[in-house]
Amino acid sequence: MQLPEGVEVTGPWHDRYDQILTPPALAFLAELHRAFDPRRRELLAARAERVAALADGGLLGFLPETREVRDGDWRVAPPAPGLVDRRVEITGPTDPKMTINALNSGAKVWLADLEDANTPLWENVIGGQLNLRDAIDGTLTHTGPDGRRYALHDGELATIVVRPRGWHLSEKHLLVDGERSSASLVDFGLYLFHCARRQLDRGSGPYFYLPKMESHLEARLWNDVFLLAQERLDLPRGTIRATVLIETYPAAFEMDEILYELREHSAGLNAGRWDFMFSVIKTFRTRGRDFLLPDRNAVTMTAPFMRAYTELLVRTCHRRGAHAVGGMAAFIPSRRDPQVNETALAKVREDKTREAGDGFDGSWVAHPDLVPICREVFDAVLGDRPNQRDRTREDVQVSAAQLLDVAGTPGRQTEAGLRNAISVGVQYLASWLRGTGAVAIFHLMEDAATAEISRSQVWQWLHNGITLDDTGEKVDRDLIDRLADEELAKLPGDPADWAAARDLFMEVAVADDFADFLTLPAYERMP
Numbered sequence: 001m002q003l004p005e006g007v008e009v010t011g012p013w014h015d016r017y018d019q020i021l022t023p024p025a026l027a028f029l030a031e032l033h034r035a036f037d038p039r040r041r042e043l044l045a046a047r048a049e050r051v052a053a054l055a056d057g058g059l060l061g062f063l064p065e066t067r068e069v070r071d072g073d074w075r076v077a078p079p080a081p082g083l084v085d086r087r088v089e090i091t092g093p094t095d096p097k098m099t100i101n102a103l104n105s106g107a108k109v110w111l112a113d114l115e116d117a118n119t120p121l122w123e124n125v126i127g128g129q130l131n132l133r134d135a136i137d138g139t140l141t142h143t144g145p146d147g148r149r150y151a152l153h154d155g156e157l158a159t160i161v162v163r164p165r166g167w168h169l170s171e172k173h174l175l176v177d178g179e180r181s182s183a184s185l186v187d188f189g190l191y192l193f194h195c196a197r198r199q200l201d202r203g204s205g206p207y208f209y210l211p212k213m214e215s216h217l218e219a220r221l222w223n224d225v226f227l228l229a230q231e232r233l234d235l236p237r238g239t240i241r242a243t244v245l246i247e248t249y250p251a252a253f254e255m256d257e258i259l260y261e262l263r264e265h266s267a268g269l270n271a272g273r274w275d276f277m278f279s280v281i282k283t284f285r286t287r288g289r290d291f292l293l294p295d296r297n298a299v300t301m302t303a304p305f306m307r308a309y310t311e312l313l314v315r316t317c318h319r320r321g322a323h324a325v326g327g328m329a330a331f332i333p334s335r336r337d338p339q340v341n342e343t344a345l346a347k348v349r350e351d352k353t354r355e356a357g358d359g360f361d362g363s364w365v366a367h368p369d370l371v372p373i374c375r376e377v378f379d380a381v382l383g384d385r386p387n388q389r390d391r392t393r394e395d396v397q398v399s400a401a402q403l404l405d406v407a408g409t410p411g412r413q414t415e416a417g418l419r420n421a422i423s424v425g426v427q428y429l430a431s432w433l434r435g436t437g438a439v440a441i442f443h444l445m446e447d448a449a450t451a452e453i454s455r456s457q458v459w460q461w462l463h464n465g466i467t468l469d470d471t472g473e474k475v476d477r478d479l480i481d482r483l484a485d486e487e488l489a490k491l492p493g494d495p496a497d498w499a500a501a502r503d504l505f506m507e508v509a510v511a512d513d514f515a516d517f518l519t520l521p522a523y524e525r526m527p
Contacts, residue, residue, distance in 0.1 A: 004030055006515075011122035011173030020129045025193045026174075028232060031177040032185045035226055040167055040182055043218050047516075049249065050214075060253050061400045066216070071258045075321040080241045082159035082204045083109070083267050084388035086323055086362035090158065090271035093438055094128030096142035099135050100150040103157040105368040106131050106375065110158035114187045115165045116275075116448040117210050118436035121518050122173045122524060129190045132160065136198045154354035159204060161243065161267075164188045165223075166212030168517060187227070192229055193247065196239065199388040199498065207267060208242045212275070214250040216257030226265050238264045246448070247272025248279040252309050252403055255316040268323030270364075271310050273301065274330070274449040280305070280406060281456040285514060288464055294411025296421060296453050301327070303409040308402040314359040316391040322389060325353035326363030330450065332440040333369045340443055347374065352377040361387040366438075366445035393437065412469035413461060415483070420452055422480065423487040425454040426511065430501035448519055453516055455509040462510055477510055500525070 001018060003009065004027040015023075053059070062070070090107040092098040094114060102110040112132060134140035135152065143151040164187030168373055171182035188208065196206040210222055226240045244258050246269050251258065259266050277299060284291035291501075293299055301310065310326075318326035329351060331344040348370060355363050356378050365374050382388060424441050428451040431439040438447050460466075461475040473479055484506075488498050504525065508518040515521055 006030060006177045008175040008178075009173065011126075011176060012180040014123065016130055018191060020133075020194065022124050023192060028229075029174070029181060029186060029189045030176045030192050031232065032180050032189050032229065033179075035228060036185065036221060037176075037179070037182055038412070039221050040184075042113075043215070043221060044168060045198050046217070047214055049227040051283070054283060058321065059400075059404065060250055062253050063257070066254070066257045067109070067121075069260045072111040073262065074263065076259055076263045076268075077238055077241075078321070079323065079387075080205050080207070083161075083207060083241060085383060086268075086325055087387075088374045089119050089161075089325060089362055089364050090356040090368065090371060091117060091364055091366055093124070093326065094131050095124075095129055096140060097144065097150055099131045099140060100152055101144055101159075101368055103135060103474065104153050105158060106363065106371045107365070107368075109161055111209055112160050112162045112459050113365070113438075113447075115163045115469075119170070119432050119435050119437040119526070120165065120169070121435045121526060122518075125171070125186070126435075127172070128425040129194065131193050132162065132191060133198070135344070136195055136202065154212060159207065160207050162198070163209040163211055163245075163286070164191075167218060168212065169519065169523070171406045172523070176186050186354070187226070189229070190448070192233065192240070192367075193456045196233060196235055200239070202254025205464075206240050208240065209270065209304055210242050210244045210246060211272070213244060213258065214248045214253045216261050219258040221242065222267060239265040240265050243270055243323070245270045245272035245275070246309075246313055247275030249283040250279075252276070255313060256320070259316065259320050259322055263320075266320075266322055268325060268361075269313055269317050270325040271327045271360075272307070272449070273310075273315050273327035274447075274453060276306075276309065277451060277489070278456055280513070281331065281453070283515075284406070285456065288462065290409065291406045292413070292460065292466070293406065293409060293457065295414055296457060298411030298417070299409060300358070301354065305403060305405045305409065308398045308405070310355075310360075311358060311393065311396045312398040312403070315396040315398075318359065318389050318392045321389060323361045323389065324359065326352070326360040328364040328366060329365050329370055329374070330445045331370065331444055332367050332445050334443055346441065349373055349377060354388040356381040357392045359388055359393050361389060375475065413466055414470045415468050415473070416459065418461065418468065418475065418480075419483050419487055421458050421492075422484050422505070422509075425451055425505045426484070426488065426501045427491065428454075430498055430520070431506050432519075433500060433504070433525060436464075445504065448517075452518060455505060456514075459514055461510075480510060 050218045088107045089109040091111040165183035169183035171183045174181045314324040329348045334340045377503045466475045508515045
């Protein structure tokens with residue numbers, strides 16, 4: 001195959017890869033890279049500058065230079081087909097089994113995750129694109145190791161919304177002019193090139209979830225990508241629709257502006273609660289107790305700063321005619337422990353009831369067995385209505401001080417919390433390095449976002465000299481090493497089996513320099 005000039009594919013070519021990595025598709029990716037990668041790099045540099053300013057004592061706040069946008073009278077585009085009713089959304093990676101189960105689950109939307117629930121093995125990157133295309137064509141099937149066969153049913157399937165990787169990630173297996181390409185543009189571009197027309201022919205469209213953005217300027221970059229991509233592929237302007245995950249602390253102060261930048265392509269905002277918690281720690285990790293969170297599992301959506309964030313999201317979205325989608329229920333039902341299920345399902349119901357009552361138009365679950373609970377809760381509030389965008393929540397007034405009130409979060413820093421962070425972090429990274437990005441640990445679906453909370457919390461407690469509330473021990477490297485030894489001894493297999501994951505966890509959890517994302521050094525360890 002003759003590749004376009006300047007394009008090099010360094011990953012292996014497996015069966016059917018030539019159906020995705022076609023010369024026209026690669027030429028399209030190369031054009032996107034050349035047009036937008038310089039701006040991407042500039043925006044990543046701007047992130048680093050903000051981190052330095054915050055470390056020097058700065059604070060986040062609403063931008064004075066965009067006040068006219070926040071005060072203006074404007075609305076986003078009306079919902080696109082398949083995105084009008086979003087009362088239940090299921091998330092998961094794009095392997096064949098999950099693709100089929102998610103589409104068959106009864107959820108209204110499937111977040112087809114090429115990011116946090118997926119590891120960027122080359123086989124996952126291109127295999128996921130093949131699975132998405134086959135699913136849209138209705139030809140995807142899967143046979144499990146036990147001989148069970150999975151196929152798409154004939155009824156209503158969930159609307160596919162693809163989450164590409166974030167702006168901070170690159171794709172080392174696809175080079176343009178000798179440079180790694182943007183992973184965001186690879187995931188977006190391949191799906192759009194091969195599936196946009198397929199989706200339009202089915203009465204749907206090419207829809208995306210955009211992760212990890214930290215500013216409206218990053219949303220503006222995406223919007224410019226959409227404009228050029230639609231022009232090159234002869235798609236009507238506004239065909240692409242994007243829901244933005246508000247999952248970074250800086251983005252919580254720019255919700256209006258992000259919607260405004262994407263307004264003709266906007267499908268709303270999502271409260272990405274787990275990454276948001278990680279971003280809170282990451283953003284103010286050196287600022288002591290004012291931004292110190294308690295044990296991860298003690299931080300609930302009723303914490304003052306989390307309530308401020310989610311209520312502001314609903315108000316902002318509905319004021320602009322956009323959907324507001326709630327956060328993830330990460331519980332994984334147990335087939336063996338009814339007591340665990342009873343307790344956890346009650347918490348899921350309580351969480352979804354709060355979201356529906358607050359005005360969210362729908363919410364996320366991580367497992368098909370949770371779809372009925374989420375649907376039941378939102379059905380009770382919505383009835384026959386597809387959403388509650390007309391509920392503008394004018395009663396909500398959120399200040400910057402409320403968003404920054406991390407210190408008001410109840411809870412303690414405990415040895416059990418530290419042990420959990422270490423164990424979850426190491427177990428997740430072991431799975432990630434093996435090629436699986438979503439794994440059940442202690443009855444919760446862990447992905448890169450929750451692993452980020454674990455390792456960043458260890459880093460914060462260590463580097464701020466925290467003393468555990470229950471044992472009185474100071475969190476230092478000796479304590480972390482001892483607890484890691486004890487926790488890994490509880491895991492199955494030889495401790496040597498966990499050595500690579502432990503080494504990586506320590507690199508991102510205790511080193512003096514804080515890695516922006518644990519997936520960056522982890523990716524370099526992958527083939």
